[in-house]
Amino acid sequence: MSDLLPMLLRGLRETLYMTVLSTALAYIIGLPLGILLVVTGRDGIRPARVLHGFVGLIINLARSIPFLILLIAVLPVTRFIVGTTIGSTATVVPLVLGAAPFIARLVESSLNEVDRGAVEAGRAMGASSMQIILKVLLPEAKPSLLLGAAIALTTILGYSAMAGIVGGGGLGDIAIRYGYYRYQKDTMLITVAILVVVVQVFQEAGAKIAKVIDKR
Amino acid sequence: MSIIELQGLGKRYPNGLVALEGIDLTIEAGEVFGIIGKSGAGKSTLARCVNFLERPTAGEVLFEGQPLSRMSRTQIHKLRQSIGMIFQQFNLLMQRTVTENISFPMEIAGWKRADIHARAAELLALVGLEDKAKSYPKQLSGGQRQRVAIARALATHPKVLICDEATSALDPGTTRDILSLLRDINRRFGLTILVITHEMRVVETICHRVAILGGTHVAEVGNVREVFANPRTSAARELLHADGGITTDGAAITRLARLLEERGLTAEEVLERV
Incomplete structure (x- = not known):
């Protein structure tokens, strides 16, 4: 028991590290893709059917790959980028690749909620497409984007636990090694309980902040 | 001097629907010009063609003599200001x-922060919302929201204000307030106002001239009083009749009485004609 606590703390730290870093990096890819989907959509500010269809298709393809398969399939890419395929940092690569398309869809749906009238008013004032994106779409969708980020964060947290299978580190790794491979049910239960609490905290915090900043 | 000129303007949607055809209109600088028509008569499309929010598929829009169809995207953005x-x-x-x-x-428009600040204060005073400066739209009534919208639309000193059904979501009292604000702005600043509406009352209250849209084309254009007193086309008569028929408020009855007086008709004669 005495060495369980430090191990769990280390696991928690690794999990948070993987989750937060992966979410941040996945947003760097997913946010522009989501914006691109909305802008080039049929009712978007710069409709472009072919591009829209192409990006949508790529996202759907990427999203239909089961994460476990992606995890193994990108091992060579991981080795190339990180230098190793084991540990928390190595897990970030498949997490980012797995989450980015999902985030693109989350962003798309948030931006689509923005009142078309507000966009129209922006256009009528002579705003460029970039100004519409930066000054109308993103700010007006901010509460919804934040809620989406909470969903993304908790989903990635779930995926990160799966990374334990390939020795990815974190709480999931501990749950699998001790709970599943060594039949230490209590260790597994504690690990899962911690994960539940973390998810709860992320989700509730996201919802709270979104509610406070929403002036609608 | 004309500020906006529509020449043979037409709009056909990709699905084949024709919203506008052969629209010729000249709007003079400083006037309040009304465009009235039944819903679905392409009024909003017409309004949106004036600043190229929708590109017409035929004809030309001239703003101070400059053809919009030959402007680049950036020039259009500039023009919309x-x-x-x-x-x-x-x-x-x-x-x-x-x-x-x-x-x-x-x-x-890329103004400096200090200039924005000063102009915003000026506009708040103009629309009488100084005490709402820090409020959010959700906390305002419909009439107050439209005042904010008016202040916003006037911010960059435009030469024309397009009002697309601007009072249609407001109650009669608030409509009157907004219309008198618009009239006041027109008089004080000589701002040209283009009013798109389906309500005769709006046209009567603030417009100098009016164009009646019947279907996809302009049925009649002229001074408000003349057109309303002497509708020459069936589209115009239908519109005037429909509005008078539905409304039962005092204003409508007064208007009917005035129309009768102007045309020297008695109520019986009118009924016979209907």
Whole structure:
């Protein structure tokens, strides 16, 4: 028991590290893709059917790959980028690749909620497409984007636990090694309980902040 | 001098629907010009063609003699800064305060922060919302929201204000207030106002001249009083009749009485004609 606590703390730290870093990096890819989907959509500010269809298709393809398969399939890419395929940092690569398309869809749906009238008013004032994106779409969708980020964060947290299978580190790794491979049910239960609490905290915090900043 | 000229303007949608055909209209600088028509008569499309929010598929729009179809995207953006627009649903930014909403077009135009600040204060005073500077649109009534929209539309000193069904979501009292604000702005600043509406009352209250849209084309154009007193086309008569028929408020009855007086008809004669 005495060495369980430090191990769990280390696991928690690794999990948070993987989750937060992966979410941040996945947003760097997913946010522009989501914006691109909305802008080039049929009712978007710069409709472009072919591009829209192409990006949508790529996202759907990427999203239909089961994460476990992606995890193994990108091992060579991981080795190339990180230098190793084991540990928390190595897990970030498949997490980012797995989450980015999902985030693109989350962003798309948030931006689509923005009142078309507000966009129209922006256009009528002579705003460029970039100004519409930066000054109308993103700010007006901010509460919804934040809620989406909470969903993304908790989903990635779930995926990160799966990374334990390939020795990815974190709480999931501990749950699998001790709970599943060594039949230490209590260790597994504690690990899962911690994960539940973390998810709860992320989700509730996201919802709270979104509610406070929403002036609608 | 004409400020906006529509020459043979037409709009056909990709699905084959024709919204407008052969629209010829000249709007003079400083006048309040009404465009009235039944819903579905392409009024809003016409309004949106004036600043190229929708590109017409035929004809030309001239702003101070300059053809819009030959302008680049950037030139169109620049041009739109001199054409303010207000809408039926106000279209305010819900996550911005009143002041921030009014500042929005000035930010787009790249004004300096100090200039934006000063102009926003001036506009708040103009529309009588000084005490709502830090409120969010959600906290305002419909009439107050439209005042914010008006202040926002006037921010960059436009030469024309397009009002697309701007009072259609407001109650009669608030409509009167907004219309008198618009008339006041027209008189004080000589701002040209283009009023798109389906309500005769609106045209009667503030417009100098009116064009009646029947179907996809202009049925009649002229001074408000003349057109309303002497509708020459069936589209015009239908519109005038329909509005008078539905409304039962005092204003409508007064208007009917005035029309009868102007045309020297008795109520019986009118009924016979109907």
